[in-house]
Amino acid sequence: MAISEFGFISSLAARFAELPDGGFDRIGDDCTTIDIGGGESLVMSTDMLVEGIHFLREASSAYEVGCKSLLVNLSDVAAMGARPVATMLSLSLPSDAVAEWAEEFMRGYYDESKRWGTALAGGDTTSSRDAITVNVVAIGRMATADIKRRSDARVGDMICVSGKLGSSAAGLRDILNGDSTTVHARLHRRGNARIEEGAWLGLRPEVHAMMDISDGIASDMRHIMERSGVGAAIAIESVPTDTDIKTAVTGGEDYELLMTVAADECERLRRDYFERFASELYVIGRIVEPTDGGIEWLDRGRRIDVDWHGFEHY
Amino acid sequence: MAISEFGFISSLAARFAELPDGGFDRIGDDCTTIDIGGGESLVMSTDMLVEGIHFLREASSAYEVGCKSLLVNLSDVAAMGARPVATMLSLSLPSDAVAEWAEEFMRGYYDESKRWGTALAGGDTTSSRDAITVNVVAIGRMATADIKRRSDARVGDMICVSGKLGSSAAGLRDILNGDSTTVHARLHRRGNARIEEGAWLGLRPEVHAMMDISDGIASDMRHIMERSGVGAAIAIESVPTDTDIKTAVTGGEDYELLMTVAADECERLRRDYFERFASELYVIGRIVEPTDGGIEWLDRGRRIDVDWHGFEHY
Known part of the structure; x- marks a missing residue:
């Protein structure tokens, strides 16, 4: 879109x-x-x-x-x-x-x-x-x-997601392997949308950039980086998932919300969000100064050298 | 739509x-x-x-x-x-x-x-x-x-169209007969739209109901009749066309405008329209009291018994 x-x-x-x-x-x-x-x-x-x-x-x-x-x-x-x-x-x-x-x-x-x-x-x-x-x-x-735009991320913002990643891609894998009955498979077929959550987050000025995750954060995060002129560092051990980390960050169709949040307001936002929705906003990284090298992937603080891309349209 | x-x-x-x-x-x-x-x-x-x-x-x-x-x-x-x-x-x-x-x-x-x-x-x-x-x-x-709606026609209105009917259907026939080079064929392939004309007519309060002709007036006129709770009498000798009358009233994709106009303002509207666009608004009939029998087709004043339908979607 x-x-x-x-x-x-x-x-x-x-x-x-x-x-x-x-x-x-x-x-x-x-x-x-x-x-x-x-x-x-x-x-x-x-x-x-x-x-x-x-x-x-x-x-x-x-x-x-x-x-x-x-x-x-x-x-x-x-x-x-x-x-x-x-x-x-x-x-x-x-x-x-x-x-x-x-x-x-x-x-x-x-x-x-x-x-x-x-x-x-x-x-x-x-x-x-x-x-x-x-x-x-x-x-x-x-x-x-x-209005929350992809261009509104600021250096220092926390990067948050509204739910577990990779489930839809894992579900597609289940279906292709012949088992359409798994929880992930059902999620893949029915879809997902954080509709109440999005409208609620829209009213919070500490939420800066926001988008939904349709192609995996390895791809979608880049849209925020490009439009905002910033970099991003993501801690892979913090990425919430029921599947492997590569599927979680490169799998498409999760339709969870990806957002950047003013750092000093982030904990209060997460508490209010949990109180309202009984569901977590997960912190997965930080917005940093722009670099040439794409997303910085960190494993417990140490930079790892991976070449992950989300689902790409021709 | x-x-x-x-x-x-x-x-x-x-x-x-x-x-x-x-x-x-x-x-x-x-x-x-x-x-x-x-x-x-x-x-x-x-x-x-x-x-x-x-x-x-x-x-x-x-x-x-x-x-x-x-x-x-x-x-x-x-x-x-x-x-x-x-x-x-x-x-x-x-x-x-x-x-x-x-x-x-x-x-x-x-x-x-x-x-x-x-x-x-x-x-x-x-x-x-x-x-x-x-x-x-x-x-x-x-x-x-x-806003011009299909539901705004009134008994006594004149029925007008903005151009010749049946050309696109005649063009499709040419194409199916192997000749894609006719004027009609080109019109069929490129399409048509009365964009300046529609916006201009929108500002004229004497224009009551309006729609574009996508399925032929034999079909499209019925939408105005149903929504406005009126009948329609159409004089086939007044229908502007370069092809036969049946193609003119039942052929699709002309994208000319079909409208009903307050009778006592109609001539002035047609003069102003011609002055503005160097193109005619053709009067093809009258809005009448509702009947059970669909459109009344008239040939030089005499009712004719035909069963014409426009292009119908399943």
């Missing part, structure tokens, strides 16, 4: 930047933002899920795909610190998915919409020859002053 | 209607609207184009698909009476379309964006196994009081 994903048209992206911006801020965050006056902004995200790439019909139920399609988009809105209010849904369906598959998909989409109080504000349906494609737009509304 | 297209989930659509609306108006127009305060609204449309359904790689150039993907969405915004300000673009691309096809597509998308002054505010790119899928969201901003 960023112009930067158009790697194959980088020269054109620069040309688009010369067009009028229509009031929209297009600087590589989870969402586009538009100031609507009165101190408020809309934030908008769009994501496309394709059969055979993002899900397999034999591995994920239609209900699960319906849940996940909504959740991954609401996660982008929450990652800006906003509360999602509505979505738009486009679906292209081959003839063998028009009836039962579509009904079950919509049941999942509806259940998660109801759970998070989001309207279905519009959409499009069409046929396709072979594969199912789902496109969701999620829209949130929030105070402009509270 | 309407919930009503979800024919296969009509029972679920009713359930979605019970969820909070998030401030969005979801009543079957070309666009969803959201009141953003200060007398202003955003209008938003989304459309999905699928290879093999909406375009064929062998018949349409990537550049043309790029133009058309943008235009059909801007047309929805213009049909509300709004000026489009930004779009979001999702693309899924098989490996044989990642390079040259995508570059050419983006060149078309860029040229039309530049022409109409719309920002590219966000997007998503992903791979796919076989087919190209394009999803565009178009966003406009306008005075809430000027």
Whole structure:
């Protein structure tokens, strides 16, 4: 959900930047933002899920795909610190998915919409020859002053994550190994989103930069570093995970929140967060002065030489 | 671009209607609207184009698909009476379309964006196994009081269209007959949108209901009739077309504007429109009291018994 994903048209992206911006801020965050006056902004995200790439019909139920399609988009809105209010849904369906598959998909989409109080504000349906494609737009509304951007990290900030990492990637591995019944596998198929948490963190000024973890922190952390012009040091023994450290930092689709927090407010924030959500904000590192060398990975204080990359889009 | 297209989930659509609306108006127009305060609204449309359904790689150039993907969405915004300000673009691309096809597509998308002054505010790119899928969201901003809805037609209104009908369908027929070089074929491949015209008509209070013609007036007129609770009488000899009358009223993808206009202001509007655009607003019929029988088709005043339907989505 960023112009930067158009790697194959980088020269054109620069040309688009010369067009009028229509009031929209297009600087590589989870969402586009538009100031609507009165101190408020809309934030908008769009994501496309394709059969055979993002899900397999034999591995994920239609209900699960319906849940996940909504959740991954609401996660982008929450990652800006906003509360999602509505979505738009486009679906292209081959003839063998028009009836039962579509009904079950919509049941999942509806259940998660109801759970998070989001309207279905519009959409499009069409046929396709072979594969199912789902496109969701999620829209949130929030105070402009509270928008959390990837560009807001400051040297000295603590780096925190909202939950265990690598679970979704471990679940995908389970599925590919033939066991779709594990807890991780179920998490991978249904998706995850820290929606209440994101809106709550949006109101805390000590939270500086924020984004959701869709490609693994080895990749996503770099977005914050690039946009904020800072470096990052991550203590691998502090990264919360149920799986191995490499999967935890390079696995995609966790949809936990990654944020940087003013150091002297961090402990109070973590206490308040735990009191509110009965769930931990884990400190995994520090924002440091920018370096040439990417993320500094530390093992109990000692620098380790690894070449970890998150999931990368072509 | 309407919930009503979800024919296969009509029972679920009713359930979605019970969820909070998030401030969005979801009543079957070309666009969803959201009141953003200060007398202003955003209008938003989304459309999905699928290879093999909406375009064929062998018949349409990537550049043309790029133009058309943008235009059909801007047309929805213009049909509300709004000026489009930004779009979001999702693309899924098989490996044989990642390079040259995508570059050419983006060149078309860029040229039309530049022409109409719309920002590219966000997007998503992903791979796919076989087919190209394009999803565009178009966003406009306008005075809430000027929004033109399908539900605003009144008995006695004149029915007008902004251009010749059936050209795109005739072009598709040419293409299927092996001749992609006709004027109609080119129009079909590139698309059309009355963008300046829509925004101008939006400011005219004598224009009551408005929508764009995507499925042919035999189908689209019914949306206005249903939403406004009115009937319609159409004089087939007045329908502007370069092709046969059945193609003109049942062919899809013309993207001309269909509107109803206060009868006593209609001639002045048409004069002003011609002065502004050097193009005609054609009067094709009248809004009448609702009947059970659908559109009344008249041939030089005499009722004719035809069973014409526009392009219908499953």
